Amino acid sequence: MSVPYNFDEIIDRRDTGSVKWHYFDDTIPLWVADMDFKAAAPILNAVEQVVQHGILGYTKPTAALFDAIINWHGSRYNLQLDKENILFSPGVVPSLALMMHIFTETADAVLVNDPIYTPFMTKVKQNNRTLVMSALKEIDGKYQLDLDDIEAKIIEHNVKLYLLCNPHNPGGRVWTVGELEALLTLCKKHNVAIVSDEIHQDLTLSGHKFTPLLKLAEAENYAHNIVSLTSMTKTFNVAGIKGSMIFAKDETLIRKISQQQQLNDEYELNLFAYTVMQSAYEEGGEWLEQVLTYIEKNIEITLDFLAGHLPDIKVMRPEASYLIWLDCSAYGEDNQALYDKLREAKVELNSGIKYGREGHLKMRINVACPEALLREGLNRVYAAFRGGDKS
Numbered sequence: 001m002s003v004p005y006n007f008d009e010i011i012d013r014r015d016t017g018s019v020k021w022h023y024f025d026d027t028i029p030l031w032v033a034d035m036d037f038k039a040a041a042p043i044l045n046a047v048e049q050v051v052q053h054g055i056l057g058y059t060k061p062t063a064a065l066f067d068a069i070i071n072w073h074g075s076r077y078n079l080q081l082d083k084e085n086i087l088f089s090p091g092v093v094p095s096l097a098l099m100m101h102i103f104t105e106t107a108d109a110v111l112v113n114d115p116i117y118t119p120f121m122t123k124v125k126q127n128n129r130t131l132v133m134s135a136l137k138e139i140d141g142k143y144q145l146d147l148d149d150i151e152a153k154i155i156e157h158n159v160k161l162y163l164l165c166n167p168h169n170p171g172g173r174v175w176t177v178g179e180l181e182a183l184l185t186l187c188k189k190h191n192v193a194i195v196s197d198e199i200h201q202d203l204t205l206s207g208h209k210f211t212p213l214l215k216l217a218e219a220e221n222y223a224h225n226i227v228s229l230t231s232m233t234k235t236f237n238v239a240g241i242k243g244s245m246i247f248a249k250d251e252t253l254i255r256k257i258s259q260q261q262q263l264n265d266e267y268e269l270n271l272f273a274y275t276v277m278q279s280a281y282e283e284g285g286e287w288l289e290q291v292l293t294y295i296e297k298n299i300e301i302t303l304d305f306l307a308g309h310l311p312d313i314k315v316m317r318p319e320a321s322y323l324i325w326l327d328c329s330a331y332g333e334d335n336q337a338l339y340d341k342l343r344e345a346k347v348e349l350n351s352g353i354k355y356g357r358e359g360h361l362k363m364r365i366n367v368a369c370p371e372a373l374l375r376e377g378l379n380r381v382y383a384a385f386r387g388g389d390k391s
Ligand SMILES: Cc1ncc(COP(=O)(O)O)c(C=O)c1O
Pocket: 033, 090, 091, 092, 093, 094, 117, 165, 169, 197, 199, 200, 231, 233, 239, 243, 244
């Protein structure tokens, strides 16, 4: 029987070590990508059962866990995986860093889009690779891949690896089959490997369809150069648990990744991560469906509020996730001043410039919180930019 979750419940997260709620005052955090909602009941029950059992010894992934992952991706995305295609990793960002050592050598060029989730840039640079950026084109309020620019940069810099973000953070695009195929064809032509970060896959919103890159890679006969990275952490709001997966379909490639992981002994998760992952994929579907309905409502509230009260903010309607990309250039000329203005009004958003040059005067807002908090946060955005209160 279906249990209605109460996403209106405001849970105090201060003094819990929460990254998002790091204030000593009543600032409303609409920034880092986690949700202010309690995790799904089956996940919490599974964790409780482990605690009740009382033994927290060395643990390995079970056949049931592999089945849960395989079934989730097979039934939702028609992605056929075998146990042999799956590796575990402490996080998608650690895997991005690992991939530098799979596909590139020191100083090799790695291409990412601009704007992009910040660690795409930092991991390239910290691993002494050359960061090459291709700006996304904004057409009719949506980001598009600029394939001509991508190809020109691949040739100019002899790019070895492309880090794709699908769905895209911060722009919220879910790349279509056509876009992914065009990208694959281009990368194949120039022998560029693609690592696809698909962590937001399950947060695809109605009217859009997520396609795992790996599904297309085999048809293109290019699986030996494709890896996808994903996790249950964004989907089920369990980021503090840490844990993710690496998928690859090519036997030699997966062996190479596994060997690279062994160098630092970073191929296993902890007992709670395995437990949460399995219960999420086995029993979390209902919570996910409900949370997506709530998120879609919050997105509409936000879009309506901004259209009604701050119409000079240009809003990019997301196709996935609860993150919305806002062009705030009408309200300032300096990135830090924009951010500070919001902080003074006691609301925190992510500064767009952290996502690359294309993020200049943009902000990213996270709307995955109880509606009352969201409305108060939006009022504060209004107060910061226009003065006064809109409640
Ligand atoms: C695109 C993307 N990749 C990766 C992550 C983080 O992944 P992890 O916590 O598994 O390192 C995030 C978190 O916001 C993200 O948006």
